[in-house]
Amino acid sequence: MILIKLGGSVITDKSRYRTFDGQRVSRLLDEIKRSGQRAVVVHGAGSFGHVLAKEHSLQDGLCDDTQIPAVARVQHDVRELSSMVVGKMLEKGIPAVSVAPGSCFVMDDGRLLINDSEALTGLYGLGIMPVLFGDVVLDRRKGFGICSGDQIMEALSGIFKPERVVFVSDVDGLYDRDPKTHKNAGLICEVTAEGLANIARETTVADVTGGVCSKMETMLRMCGPGRDCVLVNGTVENRLCSLLKGETVICTTARGDIR
Numbered sequence: 404m405i406l407i408k409l410g411g412s413v414i415t416d417k418s419r420y421r422t423f424d425g426q427r428v429s430r431l432l433d434e435i436k437r438s439g440q441r442a443v444v445v446h447g448a449g450s451f452g453h454v455l456a457k458e459h460s461l462q463d464g465l466c467d468d469t470q471i472p473a474v475a476r477v478q479h480d481v482r483e484l485s486s487m488v489v490g491k492m493l494e495k496g497i498p499a500v501s502v503a504p505g506s507c508f509v510m511d512d513g514r515l516l517i518n519d520s521e522a523l524t525g526l527y528g529l530g531i532m533p534v535l536f537g538d539v540v541l542d543r544r545k546g547f548g549i550c551s552g553d554q555i556m557e558a559l560s561g562i563f564k565p566e567r568v569v570f571v572s573d574v575d576g577l578y579d580r581d582p583k584t585h586k587n588a589g590l591i592c593e594v595t596a597e598g599l600a601n602i603a604r605e606t607t608v609a610d611v612t613g614g615v616c617s618k619m620e621t622m623l624r625m626c627g628p629g630r631d632c633v634l635v636n637g638t639v640e641n642r643l644c645s646l647l648k649g650e651t652v653i654c655t656t657a658r659g660d661i662r
Contacts, residue, residue: 404440404441404442404443404563404565404566405440405441405442405443405565405566405567405568405569405647406442406443406445406556406559406560406563406565406567406568406569407435407442407443407444407445407568407569407571408444408445408446408447408552408553408556408568408569408570408571409428409431409444409445409446409447409488409571409637410446410447410449410552410570410571410572410573410637411446411447411448411449411450411451411452411453411537411552412447412449412572412573413427413431413447413571413572413573413637413638414427414428414431414446414447414449414484414488415447415449415450415451415484416449416450417449417450417453417454418450419450419454420450420451420454420455421450421451421454421480421484422449422450423451423484423487425487425491427637427638428487428488428491429491429494429495430640431571431637431643432491432492432495432497433495434641434643434644434647435497435643435644435647436495436496436497437644438643438644438647438648439648440647440648442532442647443527443532443533443559443563443565444488444492444499444532444534445534445535445536445552445555445556445559446484446485446488446534446536446537446552447536447537447551447552448477448480448481448484448536448537448538448552449484451477451480451481451483451484452477452480452481452484452537452538452539452549455473455476455477455480456473456477456539456549458473459473461473461474461477461539461547461548461549462548462549463545464542464544464545464546464547464548465545465546465547474539474547477539478503478505478538478539481503481536481537481538481539482501482503484536485501485503485534485536486501488501488534488536489501489534492532492534497532498530498531498532499531499532499533499534500526500531500532500533500534501534501536502522502523502526502533502534502535503535503536503538504535504536504538504540504550504555505538505539505540505541505550507522508540508550509540509541509542509543510540510541510542510543510545510548510550511542511543511544512542512543512544512545513542513545513548515540515550515554515555515558517558517562520562523559523562524562524563527563535552535555535559536552536555537549537550537551537552537555538550551617553570553617553618553621554621556568556570556621556625557621557624557625560625565630566629566630567630567631567632567633568622568625568630568631568632568633569632569633569634569635569643569646569647570618570622570632570633570634570635571635571636571637571643572634572635572636572637573636573637573638574634574636575590575635575636575639575653575654575655576590576591576592576634576635576636576653576654576655577590577591577594577618577619577634577655578590578591579591590653590655591655592654592655592656593655593656593657593658594619594622594623594655594656594657594658595623595657595658595659596623596659599616599619599620599623618634619657622634622657623657623659625657626657626658626659631656631657631658632656632657633646633654633655633656633657634654634655634656634657635652635653635654636653636654639653642654
């Protein structure tokens, strides 16, 4: 089984509130299906979550009651986004159901807790794909917090033990600096713990879930014997499909772990 994260930057325009790219999502799902690989998909919140979360500092937890309407709004918006993603899956003949993290899991000081995974593994055992996504989740210490798609990926890797983990983004891979603002940015084909400290901590748009360095750390933690973790550009047609088929493509592969 392959665990795939469709990043919010790929399925939405993260700089524009509630902007869904249904055509690209449909194409990526076609590529997953054509690869012949069985997968579990997580997707980011993109502009359905990040815009309001940033505006109301939801990543900081409960600071005052004026944030509460924004928590409800973001939860509503990301569920609507997930419904659209799952709708595209059903159109492609992929049995899938949306599982909202904020409705069934909690966090403890920013750490996601999935104490009971029976519903997830049970759905998968029936041949139904559980689809999780970035969400606002109750936090035991902070009141609430943002649970990123990357956090969910890490949790699911422990539950499902995938053969491969794939992060689909809007860049060719990880760079030594932001390629959207630095023309001479260099692609890093393999990333290790030793190289992590040398990567520029930059993002082009507001990202309340940690940005590129957080993603790199997550990728490294998810690596292990017999399992690689890959970041690939989903805006390039057929690149994801080729990767899933085992072909060589432009991407970044994480090696080792940071623990």
